[in-house]
Amino acid sequence: MISIKMQEQVQNSSVIRAMFEEGKRLAKIYGAENVFDFSLGNPNAKPPQEVKTAILEVLESDNLMSIHGYMNNSGYEDVRDAIAKSINDKFGTAFTQNNILMTVGAAGGLNVIFKTLLNPKDEVITFAPFFGEYRNYVKNYEGELVIVSPNTVDFQPNLEEFKEKVTPKTKAVIINSPNNPTGVIYSEETIIKLSEILREKQKEFGTDIYLVSDEPYRELAYDSAQVPYLSKYYANTIIGYSFSKSLSLPGERIGYLVISDQAADCENIIAAANIANRILGFVNAPSLFQRVVAKCLDAKVDLDTYNRNRELLYNALVAYGYQCIKPEGAFYLFVKTPIENDVEFCNLAKQKNILIVSGAAFGCPGYVRIAYCVAYRTIENALPGFKALIEEVQ
Amino acid sequence: MISIKMQEQVQNSSVIRAMFEEGKRLAKIYGAENVFDFSLGNPNAKPPQEVKTAILEVLESDNLMSIHGYMNNSGYEDVRDAIAKSINDKFGTAFTQNNILMTVGAAGGLNVIFKTLLNPKDEVITFAPFFGEYRNYVKNYEGELVIVSPNTVDFQPNLEEFKEKVTPKTKAVIINSPNNPTGVIYSEETIIKLSEILREKQKEFGTDIYLVSDEPYRELAYDSAQVPYLSKYYANTIIGYSFSKSLSLPGERIGYLVISDQAADCENIIAAANIANRILGFVNAPSLFQRVVAKCLDAKVDLDTYNRNRELLYNALVAYGYQCIKPEGAFYLFVKTPIENDVEFCNLAKQKNILIVSGAAFGCPGYVRIAYCVAYRTIENALPGFKALIEEVQ
Numbered sequence: 001m002i003s004i005k006m007q008e009q010v011q012n013s014s015v016i017r018a019m020f021e022e023g024k025r026l027a028k029i030y031g032a033e034n035v036f037d038f039s040l041g042n043p044n045a046k047p048p049q050e051v052k053t054a055i056l057e058v059l060e061s062d063n064l065m066s067i068h069g070y071m072n073n074s075g076y077e078d079v080r081d082a083i084a085k086s087i088n089d090k091f092g093t094a095f096t097q098n099n100i101l102m103t104v105g106a107a108g109g110l111n112v113i114f115k116t117l118l119n120p121k122d123e124v125i126t127f128a129p130f131f132g133e134y135r136n137y138v139k140n141y142e143g144e145l146v147i148v149s150p151n152t153v154d155f156q157p158n159l160e161e162f163k164e165k166v167t168p169k170t171k172a173v174i175i176n177s178p179n180n181p182t183g184v185i186y187s188e189e190t191i192i193k194l195s196e197i198l199r200e201k202q203k204e205f206g207t208d209i210y211l212v213s214d215e216p217y218r219e220l221a222y223d224s225a226q227v228p229y230l231s232k233y234y235a236n237t238i239i240g241y242s243f244s245k246s247l248s249l250p251g252e253r254i255g256y257l258v259i260s261d262q263a264a265d266c267e268n269i270i271a272a273a274n275i276a277n278r279i280l281g282f283v284n285a286p287s288l289f290q291r292v293v294a295k296c297l298d299a300k301v302d303l304d305t306y307n308r309n310r311e312l313l314y315n316a317l318v319a320y321g322y323q324c325i326k327p328e329g330a331f332y333l334f335v336k337t338p339i340e341n342d343v344e345f346c347n348l349a350k351q352k353n354i355l356i357v358s359g360a361a362f363g364c365p366g367y368v369r370i371a372y373c374v375a376y377r378t379i380e381n382a383l384p385g386f387k388a389l390i391e392e393v394q
Numbered sequence: 395m396i397s398i399k400m401q402e403q404v405q406n407s408s409v410i411r412a413m414f415e416e417g418k419r420l421a422k423i424y425g426a427e428n429v430f431d432f433s434l435g436n437p438n439a440k441p442p443q444e445v446k447t448a449i450l451e452v453l454e455s456d457n458l459m460s461i462h463g464y465m466n467n468s469g470y471e472d473v474r475d476a477i478a479k480s481i482n483d484k485f486g487t488a489f490t491q492n493n494i495l496m497t498v499g500a501a502g503g504l505n506v507i508f509k510t511l512l513n514p515k516d517e518v519i520t521f522a523p524f525f526g527e528y529r530n531y532v533k534n535y536e537g538e539l540v541i542v543s544p545n546t547v548d549f550q551p552n553l554e555e556f557k558e559k560v561t562p563k564t565k566a567v568i569i570n571s572p573n574n575p576t577g578v579i580y581s582e583e584t585i586i587k588l589s590e591i592l593r594e595k596q597k598e599f600g601t602d603i604y605l606v607s608d609e610p611y612r613e614l615a616y617d618s619a620q621v622p623y624l625s626k627y628y629a630n631t632i633i634g635y636s637f638s639k640s641l642s643l644p645g646e647r648i649g650y651l652v653i654s655d656q657a658a659d660c661e662n663i664i665a666a667a668n669i670a671n672r673i674l675g676f677v678n679a680p681s682l683f684q685r686v687v688a689k690c691l692d693a694k695v696d697l698d699t700y701n702r703n704r705e706l707l708y709n710a711l712v713a714y715g716y717q718c719i720k721p722e723g724a725f726y727l728f729v730k731t732p733i734e735n736d737v738e739f740c741n742l743a744k745q746k747n748i749l750i751v752s753g754a755a756f757g758c759p760g761y762v763r764i765a766y767c768v769a770y771r772t773i774e775n776a777l778p779g780f781k782a783l784i785e786e787v788q
Contacts, residue, residue, distance in 0.1 A: 251681025
């Protein structure tokens, strides 16, 4: 009785659910503290104190209707104004509230922008490895996701192959840096080259190609690594931001889109995105948290929580003989599996009560993603298992 | 550059935006207090005190991660459990948390359920007058909205015409009671007959037809009027609820779906709706407000705020000679225009600084919707204008 498209989805997701159930089963047998779940990108750093303070401040403002009521579908004007100013201060841009659309997280924002842009069969290019949900977000609007194969040397995008895959049907390119699942930050050199290719191809085909930058991990960059701000390099840029990781508020569903005045047809895109936000059923980003994040634009989770995990896990795995790029951002390690079959390796890991995700889910078989947004102790306790794993298969 | 579908949307919405701009223009000339905006269904009753108390209580709980973090896409288990119990207590049903899916308002819930159910060209029937957004929600998933013409005698659904419009392609029927825009509550007699027709047609065609009940106004029923609980009358019922009006929290985007175990293929529907919530980009209903509403299931806005408005406006308009059903619920009056052309009547009203919406927007020309969720004083001050209007055209 459910739609044909959703029948496939239920089929696929039962694999993930099986893993989830397996985790619960293992926890019952061995105790939750002896099961090491590195499968989910669920932030474990506490929201900064500023968040609670901001909630209380907003609640003390006397007008309850303006806290919990409807506003424009694009969000409160003062909130959008504060966000535009904050971006301008940080990156030397010149946005106004008109360029900002408050969204239900980055996932909501990406759906809004694909609804706005895509005609059936339009192509959206992404670089493997990539966040698997892009498949769904593009398919929701009958677009086609075109995947550029991974460059496993340093996990910067494979620009040679990209150049060949841009066609007159390419409507958008979606990138994610710091990257899920690799933790790699796309370098300024990459961004400059990528922008040049896009400009060339736009000229060649007489089209506009939008660069959609999915940036939930922007604030999670270690050792003062810089994450280039895309709109400075390429005019047709649309940025999808989320406070899920920067403020550890993933459940609150709060983020925004930045639609630059430099982007072709920007006035229609802004108007249409606003309508898409409404008709897709988001209506508006949650109102209290719009006001809360506007008060927390300079706040950030304690990066050290993640950095300590990164150092511990990366150094240990490399010492055991695993091959892995040291991530500059996000909270994932993307590790080459010591046997060829990454799905089989995940199963072997499960026998050690270690739950990790196969690279195939991200368009990059032969690797596994280890989400290290977990307690430090969980990593310490899992290390003997990781060590035994590689010893057994070698 | 925006998609063809969205080009149409931008075109249509510019009419609404023009009205909004007109309202702002009038406010500048005559002062905001002399412009009477009855165009929006934006609740003006304050959220009950329980809401703020609940927010503070939740914030005092020591685990910030469980307040703002991810949970299952369907929502917190304890919240869904509390909601199921509350429904069971009120309506004698037997739901469990398994039947409840927390959503980003009712709009999010309706999109989730149509994504779950509809194949391209599937038909969804609704009864005019109806909430105009249903057109978009159905079109988002390539379904066809089939409209049963209005019964302007008492605005109960036109069941004779309905019977003829059910076909083998009918996948769902969507109803909204108390109704936007009429304020009418569909009677128990209506619901019983509607259910009988659906059962007959299911048998005739060998299909399943889902009855989707959109219930944001359930708690806004005056004079102790009863709003039948649909799942008790028809097995294939799916209910979309929202706290937007009952707790005056429209900006917070919090509601839920009830998917009954009695519904055909319910297990797959529940699994698929869960996935649809994720892949459409909602991911989950806002987390803090899940916990807040679970603490406010017996709270409600002060209905008297709306009831006083209803009495004042209804009695005055009828005294002036307007024809109108006295609404039993919601916060709208649906008034027959004293001239045939309702769009023209809206323009005449605008000349008196009164902003109202033409019935054509709800599939019912010849009428206007007056949203009386405004200050009592606004109604008092607008009454001379309403009086002058009917005198001038008669």
